Amino acid sequence: MPEKRELDAGATAAYAHLFHVLADPARLSIVQHLASGEHRVRDLVDHIGLAxxxxxxxxxxxxxxxxxxxxxxxxxxxxxxAEPRLLADVIASTERLLRATGTPASLCGHIHALMSEPSR
Incomplete structure (x- = not known):
């Protein structure tokens, strides 16, 4: 019988928190805009149309x-x-998972441009 492993509650909570933050469509819109470079809140308000x-x-x-x-x-x-290349890697992995599960989807070209940049 395989050895029973305990779950790491702290790691589970950290992953859940990160995925929760990325699960909001408005926050993903902000991430997409920031992938093109720095923005002020006012710029993001104009782009996204939120208060x-x-x-x-x-x-x-x-x-x-x-x-x-x-x-x-x-x-x-x-x-x-803060970590554009790492975030682009997460998004690329998510796109592969979505494709594999029958829901092909892709975020904006700014994110894809980050994916093609060399790692720092």
Missing amino acids: QSTVSKHLSHLRECELVSVRTEGRASWFSL
Whole structure:
């Protein structure tokens, strides 16, 4: 009989939290926009069409998971993907899994451009 392994509750919670953050369509839209480069909240509001407070809340969730970083310049805050290549790898793996399970889907070209960049 195979050895029974205990689940790592901390790792399970970390994975669940990350997948929960990435499960929201608005947050995925923000990720897609940030894949093209830095944006201010106001830029994201214009692109996505959500209220400023809603975009800020979603950015807060993405920052909490350290998927997004912020750079302050004067009174402006510029947001960017913290690990763009690693996030592109996750998205590429997700696309392969979706294809394998009969639901082919692909996110925007900005993400695909990250996938073709050499690793840093």
